[in-house]
Amino acid sequence: MAKDRLTQRQNEAYEFIRGYMDQHRKPPTLQEIGEALGIASTNGVYKLLQALEKKGWIEREKHAARGIELVDETSDPFGMGSGQPRxxxxxxxxxxxxxxxxxxxxxxxxxxxxxxxxxxxxxxxxxxxxxxxxxxxxxxxxxxxxxxxxxxxxxxxxxxxxxxxxxxxxxxxxxxxxxxxxxxxxxxxxxxxxxxxxxxxxxxxxxxxxxxxxxx
The missing domain is CATH 2.10.109.10 (Umud Fragment, subunit A)
Structure with a gap:
């Protein structure tokens, strides 16, 4: 599935979610994402997740506190190609x-x-x-x-x-x-x-x- 390139802020959110899931084996909550990124409003976090979902990087389960799933982690959010140093x-x-x-x-x-x-x-x-x-x-x-x-x-x-x-x-x-x-x-x-x-x-x-x- 082709994905749209992320802005830097969207990439920060995506990388936090991915790192959190690697460490805790579960997705973060909206509050945890907001605290990590310095976003006081859960609405601001919600809009970031909307953008990630619209661009094809995550899928979300409605009404679930931790309802985030990553889609195909092999690609690079900035669209700079795979197999390169990260x-x-x-x-x-x-x-x-x-x-x-x-x-x-x-x-x-x-x-x-x-x-x-x-x-x-x-x-x-x-x-x-x-x-x-x-x-x-x-x-x-x-x-x-x-x-x-x-x-x-x-x-x-x-x-x-x-x-x-x-x-x-x-x-x-x-x-x-x-x-x-x-x-x-x-x-x-x-x-x-x-x-x-x-x-x-x-x-x-x-x-x-x-x-x-x-x-x-």
Whole structure:
């Protein structure tokens, strides 16, 4: 059965449902989906499920609290093809809790394996969403999905494009280390450079950028 491609938000819902069912061997309730996705209204969750059902990704049993069934899980919600690496899309994470980056991803996305050829370790790659327009000058926009290879800041070269958590916001920046401090430089004149000591809890360098994925 042919399926329509999902929006990013619909994909987040689909991937949560699939992950929940893998872990608990039963579908989640509307409330559980809403809590996971930060949707306060059950009506908002209901509309998401309607869209997933209309596009052919789930089937629902009326009047059942857990009446969700996945349809043919072998395809990719973004329509990017099967047999390709699937990377986690990281959810909101605090900079002082980097160990939670992979704990509860928003979902997963298939990527062309050619995008990973420059990675030292493809298994260390993940995807995060740019949280501002600070790198507009480098053609990176807020909302872009960034392909990131996790890497300790000490292994990065000055001038590398990196993804960094500042508090709980994921930002793309140009990295420099000088005078014992991490320098995070934007490419847009409306943003200022941030500097942090390497052990500052308000800043965590996730790793270097390998590319980006943009949806229209």
């Amino acid at each position: 990377l986690p899309i990281i959810s909101r994470t605090a900079s002082d809790q980097p160990e939670r980056l992979r704990e509860r991803p928003k979902g997963t996305i298939s990527v062309d394996d050619r995008l990973l050829r420059q990675a030292r370790d493809p298994d260390a790659c993940l995807v995060g969403q740019a949280g501002d327009d600070g790198m507009n000058g480098a053609a990176i926009q807020k909302g872009d999905l960034l392909l990131i290879e996790e890497m300790d800041w000490s292994d990065l070269e000055n001038g590398a494009l990196v993804a960094v958590l500042v508090q709980a916001k994921l930002l793309a920046r140009t990295f420099h280390f000088a005078n014992g401090r991490l320098h995070l430089r934007p490419a847009d004149r409306h943003y200022t450079e941030d500097t942090f000591p390497p052990d500052h809890p308000g800043c965590y360098v996730i790793g270097r950028l390998l590319g980006l994925i943009r949806t229209l």
